[in-house]
Amino acid sequence: MSNQLDLFHGITDTKFPQYHMENPHIYDAFKNYTWELIRAGRKYSASKAIIERMRWDSLIRGNDAYKINNNYAPLYSRMFENEHPAYKDFFRKRRSKFDIISSII
Numbered sequence: 001m002s003n004q005l006d007l008f009h010g011i012t013d014t015k016f017p018q019y020h021m022e023n024p025h026i027y028d029a030f031k032n033y034t035w036e037l038i039r040a041g042r043k044y045s046a047s048k049a050i051i052e053r054m055r056w057d058s059l060i061r062g063n064d065a066y067k068i069n070n071n072y073a074p075l076y077s078r079m080f081e082n083e084h085p086a087y088k089d090f091f092r093k094r095r096s097k098f099d100i101i102s103s104i105i
Helices: 002-008 016-022 024-039 047-061 070-083 099-103
Strands: none
Touching: 016 024, 016 070, 024 047, 024 070, 047 070
16 A cells, blocks of 8 residues: 555645545445446546445445545546556546646556
8 A cells, every 4th residue: 555655755735645544445445346347348437436436335335434535536546547557548537736646657
């Protein structure tokens, strides 16, 4: 996990690194849902759609396991693409202050 957090070195205006360290299950679920889309033949998706799916499942199960700041969606997509370069363009992304992460992929 520390290698993923290295992506955020120099980005000081986010609480994401601490959140990520305290909630590794969030990224694990994000990856699982992303792989589900890829296996279903999807060529691209939006990270926010995955976050919303995680929230929906959390509501159905009657828990609040996926309390996620919407601002973290672009970070999760960039982490996934960094970890899996073959899917570098899987997520449709808007310009973001976190584009620096994409530039090191």
